[in-house]
Amino acid sequence: MIRCERVTKVFNRGRPNEVVAVRDVTLEIASGEVAVLRGPSGSGKTTLLTLIACAARPTSGRVFVLGKEVSRLPESFLTRFRREHIGIIFQQFNLIPGLTVLENVTAPLVPTSTPPKEAEERALRLLERLNLAHRRSFRVRELSGGEMQRVAIARALINNPEIVIADEPTAHLDTSLAAEFLEIVRSLREEGRTVVIATHDPLVYEHRLVDVIFDMRDGSLVGVER
Amino acid sequence: MILNFWVLSQILGLVVVVLLGLYAALQGVRILLRWQPGSASEEQLELEKRSYLVSTLVQYALAFQVLSLLLFVVTADYLASFISGAMCAFGSLNSNDYGFRALWVKVAAIFAYSSWLMVNHIDSRAEDYPLVRPKYALLLLLLPLLLADIYLEVRFYTSIKADVITSCCGSALRSLENPYGFVAMSFPGEVAMALFFLTFTAALAALFLHLRTSRYALFSGFAALSAFLSSLLAMFTFLSPYFNVVLFGLPTQHRCPFEVLRQPLVGYPLYALLFAGGVSGLLVALAEFLKKKPSLRESAAQLQRSLARLSLLSLGGFLAVSVAFMLIFYAMVGTLFYH
Amino acid sequence: MSLRKHLNILDYAARFMLRRKGKNLATLLVFTLVVFMLASVVMMMGSLKKEAEETLALAPDITVQKIVAGRQGLVPLSYAARIEEIRGVSRVEPRVWGYYYDAVEDATYTILGVESLPFAVVEGSPPGEGEVAVGYAIAEKKRIRPGDRIILRDYRGNYVKFTVAGVFSSSSSLQSADIIAMPRATAREFFGIPPEVANDLAVYVANPAELTNIAYKISLALPDARVLTRAQIRETYDAIFGWRSGIFLASIIGALLAFAILVWDRASGLSAEEKREIGILKALGWSTGDVLEMRTYEGVLLALNSYLLGIILAYLHVYQLGAPLLKPVLLGWSTLYPSFELMPALSVEDLLLIFMVSVVPFLAAVVVPSWRASTVDPDEAMRGI
Known part of the structure; x- marks a missing residue:
């Protein structure tokens, strides 16, 4: 499903500000699992997530996603692969402020041949499922934190991805909203999707939903808990 | 030598095309020299991004070239009123050695740019980019065409003498001194x-x-x-x-x-x-x-x-x-x- | 590859721009102004050229004047006979014409002695003995209609009454604007020109290719004649058009300067917020090519809108308002062209030309900045950079 083989990611290689963000990581996540990358900030969780999410290529090592080696793909194909198979929930939600909720959710479908009508219908179905249909024409800045996150989730699901990736999803949420988020993760899992979460929130990694935890420290994988 | 707004704007347009072409060629050389298929290095990523720039530049060059061909004919037509004996574009193009050559080079350029764009388009749809090297080598071959284009066109304008009587159209049939027109017309x-x-x-x-x-x-x-x-x-x-x-x-x-x-x-x-x-x-x-x-x-x-x-x-x-x-x-x- | 995808991106580009009205409006205004300036000058030049060409079309192949002591004198009709003997000359016409100052209107008219009117009569009939026909501009100004009387002062200072037989018009406004036509004999009497001379001779040639040759023969046969071919008159026009090119050159430089500012604005003007949005789009699955396409559409939309707006404004400015902004700059032209009624003369070629010097350099200049803006890495948005 997702397999990393001796993956290393170096930023600014050969320059004084060189950083080894991920060092020699090998891991495997099976299909339908909920996996957690656990570690303090700066431990390389997010960088590893970008590699799994096909948003970047490793400096060395190989990454396989859905049986395809993505670590050597040219940028355009990597992008297309990400667009078709992966949904990303960002740490800061990364919603586009000037757009409405509906426009934010459909943004990933713009560079595809999806007709606007169909894109909107799909977005509305997702918003209904997340109890946000009544907010569809609100601007992002008019939303509460929990609503923003649900918009981000709807956007991550618009392409019906096999893999959902979330980076510190509960960082800006209170306990009850975090619980709500975990409920959504449960439903995603029930639909057979693989979920990968980077977090240091015990509420998340201690939840019984989680199948596997990878402990990260200084860019290296230091332990696996199943 | 003839210099007016039409000629100036035509040359301005060509200079734009040449600049785009030179810049694209420069990027092409860089890609040609450093391209490493299958590499995940930052430089490779940078080159991949540059390849988008090159294809966009060539697309622009093609679009402007079509426009430039049109304007060239229109300008030649306009210039006919300054060249005695010339009644339309044919006469002015025929008034010196460069007119028709420039025209044919422009026509050829449209075919060449389109061909390159198609090779590029097809190549970028395969994950292994199999044609990167031949493609950018070909890009360099487009450059002489581009330079010939601007050279001939500038020579055409500078060689126009307003008082030379040219054979236009019907009378070109009788002229032996205008090989390009003559061959076609006779x-x-x-x-x-x-x-x-x-x-x-x-x-x-x-x-x-x-x-x-x-x-x-x-x-x-x-x-x-x-x-x-x-x-x-x-x-x-x-x-x-x-x-x-x-x-x-x-x-x-x-x-x-x-x-x-x-x-x-x-x-x-x-x-x-x-x-x-x-x-x-x-x-x-x-x-x-x-x-x-x-x-x-x-x-x-x-x-x-x-x-x-x-x-x-x-x-x-x-x-x-x-x-x-x-x-x-x-x-x-x-x-x-x-x- | 489907068209749908490109339409989606185009739609997004349009909304992307509309969300940044302030910034884009400024660019739009400057660009529109550039197009407006260029188009105004091109349209005006087109009109004047059209006028000149129509005037030239009516001019004879060769005009022969007699020079007396370095000044233009009256041509004896015997010259006409000698020119007619030259092989290749099809017709020689002695012309009688002159200027007439109308103190009431403070205007100068051209009085033309003609056997047959070279203009289309719109009202009434061609003038007979003791009658005149006037151009519609004079008719309008003096509020005269066929059947009315017009009083003109002849060379002896006597007031002569003429009946206005007709009003004529020609496709070129400047010709019909200030001409009073009357039969040649009437004109001779009015100006006091003796019957054995004329103002000048209009010579028509059968084969245009022999024109230069015939003009040369005339000047050999008549040493005191000044022989003007149509080509020479055209050269005079060319000189004026060449001077106009200078103005164009200046306006091009102005346009380029404005472009430099525009481009600088667009290149450096990518705000943090725009950059963030592009980063998010990249992370959401837009490729570099998709973002570049969107930025390209932005440029194209901006350029085309400014182009259309500029053309429309220039059209209204030149043809509806009579180019009030350009007239003072180009006042010198009015000595050649007494009337300033501009004929609409806008061709596809002019539109292409304006496109070539405005839209093309703009698009070419923004391509590299657009590309640069689209190369944000998708993981930057994820890593919160």
Whole structure:
């Protein structure tokens, strides 16, 4: 499903500000699992997530996603692969402020041949499922934190991805909203999707939903808990 | 030497195209030298991004080149009023050695840029980018064409002497000093006509068969290109008078291929059809070669079909319009053959 | 590859721009102004050229004047006979004409002695003995209609009454604007020109190719004649057009300067917020090519809108308002052209030309900045950079 083989990611290689963000990581996540990358900030969780999410290529090592080696793909194909198979929930939600909720959710479908009508219908179905249909024409800045996150989730699901990736999803949420988020993760899992979460929130990694935890420290994988 | 707003803006446009081309070539050299297939290095990523820039630049160059070809003819037409003896674009292009050469280089450039863009388009649809090196080597080959274009055009404008009497149109028949015009104009009309209908029949039939059987691609491309060339010959010999008589009531000796542009609603679509048909026909043949690479086969075949369809429709359209004008001519004059 | 995808991106580009009205409006205004300036000058030049060409078309192939002591004098009709003997000359016409100052209107008219009127009569009939026909501009100004009387002062200072037989018009406004036509004999009497001379001779040639040759023969046969060919008159026009090119050159430089500012604005003007949005789009699955396409559409939309707006404004400015902004700059022209009624003369070629010097350099200049803006890495948005 997702397999990393001796993956290393170096930023600014050969320059004084060189950083080894991920060092020699090998891991495997099976299909339908909920996996957690656990570690303090700066431990390389997010960088590893970008590699799994096909948003970047490793400096060395190989990454396989859905049986395809993505670590050597040219940028355009990597992008297309990400667009078709992966949904990303960002740490800061990364919603586009000037757009409405509906426009934010459909943004990933713009560079595809999806007709606007169909894109909107799909977005509305997702918003209904997340109890946000009544907010569809609100601007992002008019939303509460929990609503923003649900918009981000709807956007991550618009392409019906096999893999959902979330980076510190509960960082800006209170306990009850975090619980709500975990409920959504449960439903995603029930639909057979693989979920990968980077977090240091015990509420998340201690939840019984989680199948596997990878402990990260200084860019290296230091332990696996199943 | 002639310098006015038309000439200046034409040169300005060309300078823009040359700058785009030079910049694209520079990027191309960089990609050519440093490209490492399968590498995940930051430099490779940078080069991949640059390849987008190059293809965009060449697309722009192509679009501007089409515009520049149009403006070149229009400018030549305008300049005719400053050159004694020249009555239209034909006369001014014929007034020195560079006019028609510049025109042909521009026409060739459109074919060359389109070919490169197609190779690029097909290549970028395969994950292994199999043609990166040949593609950017070819890009460098476009550069001389671009430089020849601006050189010839500038020479054309600087060599114009307003007082030289040029042979325009009808009188070029008698002139021995204007080889480019002369060759085309003195070409027997009957032969040109036979060639015209022969190549068009061949091209349309081959393209139709190609769409049916997906064979004969090379022949289709060759035939479509021949049809394009024979149409140009036709416009210099027997075909243009039909348009000129019907549209403007000019005498049949006036065999000027540019006159029809003075009626933009007929002229521009007419030449657009011809170029679309010729270029896409050539690309049908070119796609056949790309199909030989396993990773390109599918997308090349797909594009080949659309191109063949486009070529068939455009050439068919050009033929239909030409025949329609011949028939109107017949209705007006009472004969089809005026020779 | 489908068209749908490109339409989606185009739609997004349009909304992307509309969300940044302030910034884009400024660019739009500057660009529109550039197009407006260029188009105004091109349209005006087109009109004047059209006028000049129509005037030239009516001019004879060769005009022969007699020079007496370095000044223009009256040509004896015997010259006409000698010119007619030259092989290749098809017709020689002695012309009688002159200027007439109308103190009431403070205007100068051209009085033309003609056997047959070279203009289309719109009202009434061609003038007979003791009658005149006037151009519609004079008719309008003096509020006269066929059948009315017009009083003109002849060379002896006597007031002469003429009946206005007709009003004529020509496709070129400057010709019909200030001409009073009357039969040649009437004109002779009015100006006091003796019957054995004329103002000048209009010579028509059968074969245009022999024109230069014939003009040369005339000047050999008549040493005191000044022989003007149509080509020479055209050269005079060319000189004026050449001077106009200077103005164009200046306006091009102005346009380029404005472009430099525009481009600088667009290149450096990518705000943090725009950059963030592009980063998010990249992370959401837009490729570099998709973002570049969107940025390209932005440029194209901006350029085309400014182009259309500029053309429309220039059209209104030149043809509806009579180019009030350009007139003072180009006042010198009015000595050549007494009337300033501009004929609409806008061709596809002019539109192409304006496109070439405005839209093309703009698009070419923004391509690299657009590309640069589209190369944000998708993981930057994820890593919160």
